[in-house]
Amino acid sequence: GNSVTQMEGPVTLSEEAFLTINCTYTATGYPSLFWYVQYPGEGLQLLLKATKADDKGSNKGFEATYRKETTSFHLEKGSVQVSDSAVYFCALSSGTYKYIFGTGTRLKVLA
Amino acid sequence: NAGVTQTPKFRILKIGQSMTLQCTQDMNHNYMYWYRQDPGMGLKLIYYSVGAGITDKGEVPNGYNVSRSTTEDFPLRLELAAPSQTSVYFCASSYSMTGGSTDTQYFGPGTRLTVL
Secondary structure, three states, rough: OOOOEEOOOOEEEEOOOOOOEEEEOOOOOOOOOEEEEEEOOEEEEEEEEOOOOOOOEEEOOOOEEEEEOEEEEOEEEEOOHHHHOOEEEEEEEEEOOOEEEEEEEEEEEEE | OOOEEEOOOEEOOOOOOEEEEEEOOOOOOEEEEEEOOOOOOEEEEEEEEOOEEEEOOOOOOEEEEOOOOOOOOEEEEEOOOHHHOOEEEEEEEEEEOOOOOOOOOOOOOOEEEOOO
16 A cells, blocks of 8 residues: 655754755555645644656755655755754655655754 | 634543534635544544545544534544544645645644543
8 A cells, every 4th residue: 555654753953954854655656745844733734745756846945856766755955944843744645635644754953 | 814723722531521623624625634643653544525415434433423514614523532542633624626636735733632
């Protein structure tokens, strides 16, 4: 069946450091891939998405490229800020309206 | 612009009690979902609905019931609460013309439920 695997956290970085959070997936067909972010005490909100191979999603300085050959959708940001501290979820949706979420990666950015 | 709202924000139940978690969206979305989020785990789909009057089970439906009498509301009912239902519950909605896989889901702020 479909699944999403993302790196375990927590990830602790200093402000202005480079961020990578790895996400790989297993799916039949041609899934859409998403990154959601959850700030403390809030629900999830869409950060970016890509709907076909080689697409790059981007938002708020974050980027992720849909790599079909490596079945990956790694999240990157060149310079993190304290305000980026949150939990990040990788997710996929394949052929239906139902999502599969990863377990989440907690990011803590220190000033 | 409220989006997806959930009530209550927090609740403590005793074993065997029942309650209803409320979810309302004002975006005229046709799809609605209930998830639970356990510590260190991803979100698990409990129930979903593709429109008023239509609901279906997700991954972990046991111990829960839903109804969808209007487009806006999608309440989740817990009968005979058990400690295993201690979790954070999220309601979400999306709009789709075709039920496709590209749709963005919009989440409510969550309800933190503890069963003692």
